[in-house]
Amino acid sequence: MNMRKLLCAALAVVMVFALVACGQQNVVSNSSSEGTQAAVEATAAPEAGKPTEPTGQLVIGTTTDLENDFYDTSFSNAATNYKLYDLIHGYGTVVSDKEGAWIYDPTVVASHEEVENEDGTKTYTVTINDGLVWSDGTPITAKNYVFQLLLESSPEMNQVDGYPSQAGYPLVGYDEFFAGETKNFAGVHLVDDMTYSVTVKAEELPYHYDITYALASPRPMHVIAPDCDVVDAPEGAMITGDFTAELLQKTINDSKTGYRYNPSVVCGPYLFESYDIASRQGTLVVNPNYAGDYRGVKPMIEKIVVKTVKSDTMINELASGSVDLLFQSSGADTINAGLDLVDQGKAQYSTFFRNGYGKVQFDCSQFPTDSENVRKAIAYCLDRNEFARQYSGGYAAVVHAYYGLAQWEYQESKDWIDQNLNTYEKNIEEAKKLLEEDGWNKNADGSDYSGTGTRYKEVDGQLKPLVIEWANTDGNPVSELLATMLPEAMAEAGMELKATTMDFPTLLSGIDHTSDKIYNMYNLATGFALASSPWYYYSTDPVWMQAGYNSNWIVDEELAAAAEVLKPIAYEDDEAWLAAWQNFIDVWNDKMPDIPLYSDEYYDFYSNKLHGWESTSVWEWSRAVLDAWVEA
Amino acid sequence: MGKGRYLLKRFVYIVFVFFIISILMFAIYKSMPGDPVDIMLGDSKTSMKPDAYQALYDKTVKDLGLDKPLPVQYVAWMGNMLTGEFGYSTQYKQEVINIISAPMINTVLLNILTMIVVFIIAIPLGIVTAVRKNGAFDKTVQVVTIVGYSIPTFIVALLAIFLLAVKFPIFPISGVKSAGLNATGLEYVLDRLWHMALPVLVMSVSGIGGITRYVRAAMIDVLRMDYIKTARAKGLREKTVVYIHAFRNALIPVVTITTWWVVGLFGGSIVIESVFLWPGLGKMLIDGLLQRDFAVVLTMQMFYVVLSLAGNVIMDIAYTIVDPRVRLED
Numbered sequence: 036m037n038m039r040k041l042l043c044a045a046l047a048v049v050m051v052f053a054l055v056a057c058g059q060q061n062v063v064s065n066s067s068s069e070g071t072q073a074a075v076e077a078t079a080a081p082e083a084g085k086p087t088e089p090t091g092q093l094v095i096g097t098t099t100d101l102e103n104d105f106y107d108t109s110f111s112n113a114a115t116n117y118k119l120y121d122l123i124h125g126y127g128t129v130v131s132d133k134e135g136a137w138i139y140d141p142t143v144v145a146s147h148e149e150v151e152n153e154d155g156t157k158t159y160t161v162t163i164n165d166g167l168v169w170s171d172g173t174p175i176t177a178k179n180y181v182f183q184l185l186l187e188s189s190p191e192m193n194q195v196d197g198y199p200s201q202a203g204y205p206l207v208g209y210d211e212f213f214a215g216e217t218k219n220f221a222g223v224h225l226v227d228d229m230t231y232s233v234t235v236k237a238e239e240l241p242y243h244y245d246i247t248y249a250l251a252s253p254r255p256m257h258v259i260a261p262d263c264d265v266v267d268a269p270e271g272a273m274i275t276g277d278f279t280a281e282l283l284q285k286t287i288n289d290s291k292t293g294y295r296y297n298p299s300v301v302c303g304p305y306l307f308e309s310y311d312i313a314s315r316q317g318t319l320v321v322n323p324n325y326a327g328d329y330r331g332v333k334p335m336i337e338k339i340v341v342k343t344v345k346s347d348t349m350i351n352e353l354a355s356g357s358v359d360l361l362f363q364s365s366g367a368d369t370i371n372a373g374l375d376l377v378d379q380g381k382a383q384y385s386t387f388f389r390n391g392y393g394k395v396q397f398d399c400s401q402f403p404t405d406s407e408n409v410r411k412a413i414a415y416c417l418d419r420n421e422f423a424r425q426y427s428g429g430y431a432a433v434v435h436a437y438y439g440l441a442q443w444e445y446q447e448s449k450d451w452i453d454q455n456l457n458t459y460e461k462n463i464e465e466a467k468k469l470l471e472e473d474g475w476n477k478n479a480d481g482s483d484y485s486g487t488g489t490r491y492k493e494v495d496g497q498l499k500p501l502v503i504e505w506a507n508t509d510g511n512p513v514s515e516l517l518a519t520m521l522p523e524a525m526a527e528a529g530m531e532l533k534a535t536t537m538d539f540p541t542l543l544s545g546i547d548h549t550s551d552k553i554y555n556m557y558n559l560a561t562g563f564a565l566a567s568s569p570w571y572y573y574s575t576d577p578v579w580m581q582a583g584y585n586s587n588w589i590v591d592e593e594l595a596a597a598a599e600v601l602k603p604i605a606y607e608d609d610e611a612w613l614a615a616w617q618n619f620i621d622v623w624n625d626k627m628p629d630i631p632l633y634s635d636e637y638y639d640f641y642s643n644k645l646h647g648w649e650s651t652s653v654w655e656w657s658r659a660v661l662d663a664w665v666e667a
Numbered sequence: 668m669g670k671g672r673y674l675l676k677r678f679v680y681i682v683f684v685f686f687i688i689s690i691l692m693f694a695i696y697k698s699m700p701g702d703p704v705d706i707m708l709g710d711s712k713t714s715m716k717p718d719a720y721q722a723l724y725d726k727t728v729k730d731l732g733l734d735k736p737l738p739v740q741y742v743a744w745m746g747n748m749l750t751g752e753f754g755y756s757t758q759y760k761q762e763v764i765n766i767i768s769a770p771m772i773n774t775v776l777l778n779i780l781t782m783i784v785v786f787i788i789a790i791p792l793g794i795v796t797a798v799r800k801n802g803a804f805d806k807t808v809q810v811v812t813i814v815g816y817s818i819p820t821f822i823v824a825l826l827a828i829f830l831l832a833v834k835f836p837i838f839p840i841s842g843v844k845s846a847g848l849n850a851t852g853l854e855y856v857l858d859r860l861w862h863m864a865l866p867v868l869v870m871s872v873s874g875i876g877g878i879t880r881y882v883r884a885a886m887i888d889v890l891r892m893d894y895i896k897t898a899r900a901k902g903l904r905e906k907t908v909v910y911i912h913a914f915r916n917a918l919i920p921v922v923t924i925t926t927w928w929v930v931g932l933f934g935g936s937i938v939i940e941s942v943f944l945w946p947g948l949g950k951m952l953i954d955g956l957l958q959r960d961f962a963v964v965l966t967m968q969m970f971y972v973v974l975s976l977a978g979n980v981i982m983d984i985a986y987t988i989v990d991p992r993v994r995l996e997d
Contacts, residue, residue, distance in 0.1 A: 193726075197727045318847060343841075541700040
C-alpha cells in the first residue's frame with residue numbers, strides 16, 4: 036500500500052507532464068509549456084487568503100441536468116446527482132482517498148477489526164467515533180449504520196419505486212432477509228451503541244477490494260422510520276416497530292416531503308437547501324456540524340449552486356460570471372476557448388487525464404469479429420494517433436489496452452507498456468497477412484483472392500464475405516471521424532464496413548443482444564471505477580455476458596483466466612497485483628476485444644475568485660470542493 | 668339546433684380519432700427498439716450481481732405491467748389515462764403527473780409572452796403596411812419580415828446570444844433564473860423576465876414576420892371591397908374604416924393563426940429549449956423518446972392530439988364570432 040500511496044501522491048503532477056513523458060505512449064497534446072506551467076501553478080496555489088469560516092458562493096456548471104432525486108444512485112443514475120450524494124451524505128466508514136485508494140475513514144472510524152472465520156466467512160467489526168452528529172444535532176451512532184444496511188436490504192424498501200435493496204448482498208443471511216423470510220439479518224450485528232459488525236459470505240471471498248464490504252453509511256432513522264428502532268439478537272440485527280413499505284412510501288417517496296426529494300437531515304459536508312424544478316438548479320449550504328472528511332478537512336465555501344450549462348456556450352457562461360466552475364471539459368473547441376479566457380486573465384484552469392477511453396467495441400460472439408485476427412486487422416487499418424489528434428484537437432492520448440491513464444497501475448507500468456504492448460500502428464500489409472492466416476483468401480466466386488474487393492472465407496462449406504456491421508449513433512463526432520478514416524483502409528485490406536446509424540437505446544439493445552439485429556462493432560466510451568473489476572467484464576460465464584458486464588461477449592479462457600487471477604489478490608499486495616495486472620493487460624492487448632481510440636485530457640476551468648482547486652479523475656469536483664475557497 | 672348537432676358530431680369524431688391515434692401511437696412506440704426497463708435501471712446493471720439484477724429487472728417489468736400482452740397493456744394504459752393517471756416515468760422514476768407540470772409552466776410562460784409580443788407588434792404593423800401599401804415603410808417592413816420569417820430559429824438564437832449576451836452582456840446566455848437567487852415577489856418576476864427576454868425575442872422574430880404578412884394580405888383584400896368604399900363615401904373617419912370595418916373582416920385568417928398559436932402554447936420548441944437551456948415540454952418529449960420513457964411520451968402525444976382536435980372546433984366557433992355569416996352546420 037505504501038508503494039501505491041507514494042506513486043499516487045505524485046499523480047496530479049505526473050498527469051500534467053504525462054503527455055510529454057509518455058515515451059512510446061502516443062501523445063497528441065496541444066498544451067503549451069506555458070499552459071502546463073500554469074496548470075501546475077493553479078494546482079499548487081498557496082493557501083494565503085483562505086478564510087477561516089465558510090464564505091461565498093460557487094456556481095458549478097454541468098452539462099448533464101440535475102434531477103430531483105437526492106437519495107442515492109439506485110433511485111437516480113443522473114451523473115450530476117452522483118456528486119450531490121457525495122456532498123450531502125457523508126461519514127461512510129470506508130472511503131476512497133485523494134489517490135483513489137480505499138481506506139477506513141479515520142474521522143468516522145475509531146477502530147476496526149477483520150476476522151476470517153472457520154467456515155470461510157469474514158467478519159468486519161467497526162467502531163464509530165463519538166461526537167458525530169446529524170445536521171439537526173442528533174448524535175450518530177452505530178444504529179444509524181445498521182439501519183442503513185437493514186433498510187437498504189429490506190423487502191419493504193424494495194417496494195419503494197423498485198429500489199434494488201442490495202446494500203447487504205454480499206453478507207450472510209441476505210437472501211433470507213431480502214426474501215422476507217426472516218426479520219433478522221444474520222450477517223449484520225449491532226455490537227454496542229458505537230459498534231457494528233458485518234459478516235461476508237464465503238462465496239464472496241477472496242476479493243481484492245474486500246475492504247469495501249465493511250462500508251456502511253448512516254441513515255437518519257429518526258427521520259425515515261421515526262417510531263422504529265434497531266435491536267440486535269443472536270440471529271442478527273432487526274428493525275422493530277411499524278416498519279412497513281407504506282411508512283417508507285411516506286417518509287422517503289412522498290414527492291414533496293420524502294427524504295428522497297427533500298433530504299432534510301444529513302451528515303455530509305453540505306446541507307440540501309433546495310432544488311428548483313423549473314430551472315433544474317440545486318442549492319447546497321455548508322453543514323456547520325460536519326466533522327470533516329477523512330483528512331479532517333471541512334468546506335470553506337458557504338453555498339454551492341449547481342446549474343445546467345450547454346457545452347457550446349459554457350465558456351461564455353464562465354466569462355460572463357454566471358458560473359464559476361466548469362469541470363471535466365473536453366474537446367478542442369471548448370478547451371481552446373477556455374484557454375483563451377485564461378490567456379486574457381479572466382479564468383484559471385487545471386488539467387488531468389480521463390480515467391477511461393473512447394473505443395471501438397467488438398462483439399466477439401458474432402461472425403466475423405469472433406476471430407481475433409479480424410479484430411486485429413481492423414485495428415491495423417486505423418491510424419489511432421491521427422484519429423486522436425483529429426478528434427480531440429490534440430487534447431487526448433492513445434492507450435493500447437484496458438487501462439486508464441489515471442490508474443496507478445498505468446503510472447507504474449509506463450516503461451513496461453512501451454516495451455511489451457503492441458501499439459497497432461497503421462499497417463495495411465499486416466492486416467492483410469492476418470486475414471490471410473485466418474482463411475480470408477477467396478473471391479466471391481470461390482477462386483483465390485485477387486487482391487482487390489471484399490475477401491471471402493469458406494465456412495461450413497459456404498463462402499462468406501468479410502463484412503463488418505458497425506452500429507453508431509447520430510451526431511457523434513467519433514462516428515463521423517471513423518466513417519472517414521476506416522472504410523477505405525479496410526477496403527484496401529479486403530474488408531467491407533457497413534455502417535448503420537441509430538439512437539443510443541437502439542445501439543444498446545444491439546450490444547445487449549436484445550434487438551433483432553446484432554452488430555460486429557460499436558463506438559462507445561468507458562470509464563474505470565475505483566474498484567475496477569476486470570474479472571467480471573471478461574468472464575466466460577454466460578451469466579456475466581447476459582448481465583451486461585462482458586459486453587464484448589468474448590469467450591476466451593486465456594483472457595478470463597488472466598483477469599480472474601486478479602480477484603483474490605490481497606488489497607495490500609501491490610506487487611502481486613501489479614504483476615498480474617500487467618499480464619492481464621498483455622493478454623488483452625493480444626486479444627483486442629476493443630480498439631482503444633483516445634483518452635481525453637480533461638480541463639477544469641474556473642473563475643479567478645476560486646482558489647485551492649485540485650481535482651483529478653479519482654478526486655472529482657465533489658471531493659475537491661472541500662479544499663477550495665472563494666474570495667468573498 | 669344546427670350548431671348543437673354539428674358540435675355533437677364533431678365531438679363523436681374527436682373521440683373516434685382520439686382512440687384510433689392512441690392505438691397507432693401505442694403500437695408505434697412499443698415497437699421501437701430499446702428496452703425502457705434496461706435504461707431505467709441504468710448503472711444497476713453493472714453494479715449488481717447478475718442474478719440480483721435479473722430479479723430486479725423481472726420485478727420492474729412486472730410492476731410496470733410490461734410482462735402483459737400489448738393489447739392488455741393498451742387497455743390498462745388507456746383506462747388509467749382516462750381517469751387521470753398518466754403512468755410512471757421510467758426516466759424520472761416518478762408518476763408522470765408529478766414531473767410534467769414544471770416544464771409545462773415553463774413552456775406556457777414562454778409561449779404566452781411570445782404571443783403577446785408578436786400580436787402587439789405584428790397586428791398593428793400588418794394593418795399599417797396594408798394601409799400604406801407599396802410605400803417606403805411597407806417595402807421596408809416587407810423585406811425585414813421576410814428575412815425574419817426565413818432565417819432558421821437556431822441561427823437567430825445564436826446571433827442573439829452572441830450579440831446580446833456575449834458581446835454586449837445585457838441578457839443571460841441561458842437558464843430560467845439566476846444561480847442561487849432566493850428572491851420572491853417583484854425581484855423574482857423581474858429575474859424570470861430577464862431570462863425570458865432572449866428566447867422570447869428569438870421566438871418573436873419569425874412570429875412577427877409571419878403574422879405581419881398574414882394581416883397585411885388579409886387587410887389588403889378587405890380594403891379593396893365595395894363596403895370599404897361605401898364606408899369611406901359615407902364620410903367615416905379613416906381610423907373607423909380601417910380598424911372597425913376592415914380589420915374585423917380581415918380577422919378570419921388571423922383567427923386561424925391565433926387558434927393554432929393558442930394550441931401551440933403547450934408545444935415546446937426543441938430548438939429554443941436546447942439553445943437557451945429552458946426546461947420545457949419540447950426537451951422533455953425528446954428526452955423521453957431517447958430514454959424510451961413511453962409513459963411521458965404517450966401522455967404528451969395524446970395531450971397534443973386532444974389539443975389539435977379541440978383546436979379545430981375552437982377555430983370553427985371563433986369564425987362564427989368574428990364573422991356572423993359563418994354558420995356551424997353539417
